[in-house]
Amino acid sequence: MSVTLRICGAARTVTGSCYLFESPAGRLLVDCGLFQGSKTLKALNYSAFPFRPSEISNVLLTHAHIDHSGLLPKLAREGFRGRILATRGTIDLCSFMLPDAGSIQETEVATLNRRNAARGRAEVSPIYTQADAVATLDAFQAVEYETWFQVMPGVRARYWNAGHLLGSASIELEFANEGISGQPLLVLASGDIGPDAKLFQPEPKAPTGFDYVISESTYGDEDRPAVTREARRQHLATEVRDAHAAGGALLIPAFAVERTQELIVDLVDLMDRGEVPAAPIFLDSPLAIRATQVFRQHAKSLGADVDVDRLLSSPHLRSTETVEESKSIAKFVGFHVIVAASGMCDAGRIRHHLKRWLWHSNATVLFTGFQAQGTLGRFLVDGVKAVRIQGEAIKVAARIRRVDEYSGHADGPELARWIASRRPIQRGVFLVHGEEPALAGLSERIAERTVPAAKVFTPILDDIYELTTTAPTPIDGTERRRRLAAEAVVALDWHNDMSKLILDINERIEAAADDRSRGVLIRKLRRALEAEQ
Numbered sequence: 001m002s003v004t005l006r007i008c009g010a011a012r013t014v015t016g017s018c019y020l021f022e023s024p025a026g027r028l029l030v031d032c033g034l035f036q037g038s039k040t041l042k043a044l045n046y047s048a049f050p051f052r053p054s055e056i057s058n059v060l061l062t063h064a065h066i067d068h069s070g071l072l073p074k075l076a077r078e079g080f081r082g083r084i085l086a087t088r089g090t091i092d093l094c095s096f097m098l099p100d101a102g103s104i105q106e107t108e109v110a111t112l113n114r115r116n117a118a119r120g121r122a123e124v125s126p127i128y129t130q131a132d133a134v135a136t137l138d139a140f141q142a143v144e145y146e147t148w149f150q151v152m153p154g155v156r157a158r159y160w161n162a163g164h165l166l167g168s169a170s171i172e173l174e175f176a177n178e179g180i181s182g183q184p185l186l187v188l189a190s191g192d193i194g195p196d197a198k199l200f201q202p203e204p205k206a207p208t209g210f211d212y213v214i215s216e217s218t219y220g221d222e223d224r225p226a227v228t229r230e231a232r233r234q235h236l237a238t239e240v241r242d243a244h245a246a247g248g249a250l251l252i253p254a255f256a257v258e259r260t261q262e263l264i265v266d267l268v269d270l271m272d273r274g275e276v277p278a279a280p281i282f283l284d285s286p287l288a289i290r291a292t293q294v295f296r297q298h299a300k301s302l303g304a305d306v307d308v309d310r311l312l313s314s315p316h317l318r319s320t321e322t323v324e325e326s327k328s329i330a331k332f333v334g335f336h337v338i339v340a341a342s343g344m345c346d347a348g349r350i351r352h353h354l355k356r357w358l359w360h361s362n363a364t365v366l367f368t369g370f371q372a373q374g375t376l377g378r379f380l381v382d383g384v385k386a387v388r389i390q391g392e393a394i395k396v397a398a399r400i401r402r403v404d405e406y407s408g409h410a411d412g413p414e415l416a417r418w419i420a421s422r423r424p425i426q427r428g429v430f431l432v433h434g435e436e437p438a439l440a441g442l443s444e445r446i447a448e449r450t451v452p453a454a455k456v457f458t459p460i461l462d463d464i465y466e467l468t469t470t471a472p473t474p475i476d477g478t479e480r481r482r483r484l485a486a487e488a489v490v491a492l493d494w495h496n497d498m499s500k501l502i503l504d505i506n507e508r509i510e511a512a513a514d515d516r517s518r519g520v521l522i523r524k525l526r527r528a529l530e531a532e533q
C-alpha cells in the first residue's frame with residue numbers, strides 16, 4: 001500500500017503546474033504545464049520529464065491555461081498514450097490554445113536559431129510543434145462537473161468548478177483502501193481558484209473532508225479591497241481617461257482568454273455610454289481573437305448580466321489577425337487602445353508595440369494581471385528605467401499603470417477561506433503555485449487558524465512525499481533526482497542580472513558629464529573585469 005506525490009512543477013513559482021501520483025494501480029498526472037518566467041525555469045521545458053511519459057496512464061487537467069496544459073504535447077511526443085481528462089470548456093479552449101502554443105514554440109526557435117547561426121552556435125529544435133499539439137487533442141476525453149468517474153482500478157476522480165476560467169476545475173481524487181484503517185485516501189488539488197466576484201464565473205465550489213489539500217497560492221500575500229463590478233469599471237474608466245489625456249497609445253498586455261474578453265466588454269460599454277472617449281480598440285492577438293469568438297458562442301451560458309455578444313462585436317473593436325494588419329497599427333498616432341498578448345510581455349505581439357511606445361512619455365501601459373518574477377512585465381511594474389527587448393535597450397518613459405480587479409485569481413483571504421471550507425483536513429495542506437512571499441503570506445493565514453502549522457507544507461521542485469503514512473513523509477534520495485538546485489528556482493537567474501548590469505552601464509556612461517569622464521568610467525570597468533581573470 002502506497003500512494004506517493006511528486007511535485008513536478010509550480011513549486012515556489014507560479015508556472016509549470018504538474019503533480020505526479022503513483023499508486024499500485026498506476027501513475028497519473030494532475031496538470032502538465034509549461035514553465036514561464038526566468039531562463040532557468042524555461043530551460044526545464046527542454047529537459048527530460050522526471051518520469052517516463054509512456055508510464056503515465058491518465059492526465060487530469062484542471063484548466064486550459066498554458067502554465068497548466070502547455071507541456072501536454074511534449075508528453076505525447078515523448079510516449080504518453082493515455083487519456084487527458086478535462087471538462088468540455090477546457091477541451092474547447094485547449095483545441096486552439098495548444099496549437100497556438102506549438103506555433104509560438106516554432107516561431108521562437110526559428111528566431112533563436114537565426115541568432116545562434118550568427119553566433120556560430122548549434123541549432124535547437126522546438127519543444128513541440130503545432131502539429132504535435134494538434135495530434136495531442138485526440139487524447140482528450142470530456143468529464144462532467146460534480147460526477148465521480150473511474151480513472152483507473154481503485155482510483156476515482158470528481159471535478160468541481162474552480163471559478164477561474166471557462167471549464168476550470170478543482171480535482172478530487174479518491175484512492176480506494178489507501179487511507180486511515182482501510183478507508184479511501186482523499187486528495188483535493190485546487191487548480192487555480194477564482195475570485196469571489198467575476199463577470200463570467202460563479203464562486204469556486206468543492207466538498208469537505210480530505211486527507212490532503214494541494215492549494216495554489218498565487219496571491220496568498222495580497223488582500224485586495226472587496227470590489228464590485230461597477231467599482232472595477234470605474235477604475236478602468238479613470239485609467240482610460242488618463243491615458244487619453246496623456247495623448248499617446250494605451251497598451252494593454254493581455255491574458256488572451258477570458259480576462260481580455262472581460263476587459264473589452266467593459267471598455268466597449270464605457271465607450272458606448274460616453275464615459276470614456278471613443279477610440280479604436282485593436283485586438284492584436286490571433287489567440288485572443290479566437291477566444292473572443294468562443295466567448296461570443298458561450299455568451300448565453302456565461303451568466304453575465306450584460307449583452308456579451310453585442311459588446312464583443314462592437315465596431316470599436318478591430319481584430320488584427322495577420323502580421324501585416326498588426327504592423328499597420330504602428331502608423332497610428334494619438335490615443336488608441338492596443339490589446340495584445342502576452343499578459344506578462346514575455347512573448348507575442350505586445351513586445352513590438354512596447355518597442356514602438358515605451359520610450360514615449362505620452363504612452364500608457366496598463367497591466368491587468370499577475371507578473372511573474374523574471375518577466376518583462378514584472379520589470380516594468382517594478383519601475384525599471386530601461387529594458388531590453390530583442391537585444392535592444394529601450395528607455396521606459398511611458399506611464400506604467402495597473403488594474404488588479406480583473407484578476408482571475410482569488411486573493412489571500414479568499415484562498416484561506418477556500419481552504420478553511422474544505423475542513424476537516426486530516427493530514428496536510430501543500431501550498432504550491434506561488435512565489436516565496438505569497439507562500440509565506442498564505443501559510444501565515446492558515447497555520448494554526450485553519451490547520452496546525454506542522455501540517456502546512458511548502459514543497460520545492462521534485463520533492464516526493466509518501467501520502468499513506470499518518471503525516472506526509474518526504475522520501476529520501478530525492479536530492480539525486482532534482483532537476484534544479486533549490487535556490488535556483490527562487491532566485492532571479494544570472495541572465496536577468498546580466499541584462500540589468502548592461503542597462504546600468506549604458507545609463508551611467510550616457511549620464512557622464514563628457515566624453516573624457518566616459519572614457520575614465522570605461523577604463524575603470526575594464527580594469528575591474530581584468531582583475532577578475
Ligand SMILES: [Zn+2]
Nearest residue numbers: 063065164192
Ligand atoms: Zn490559470
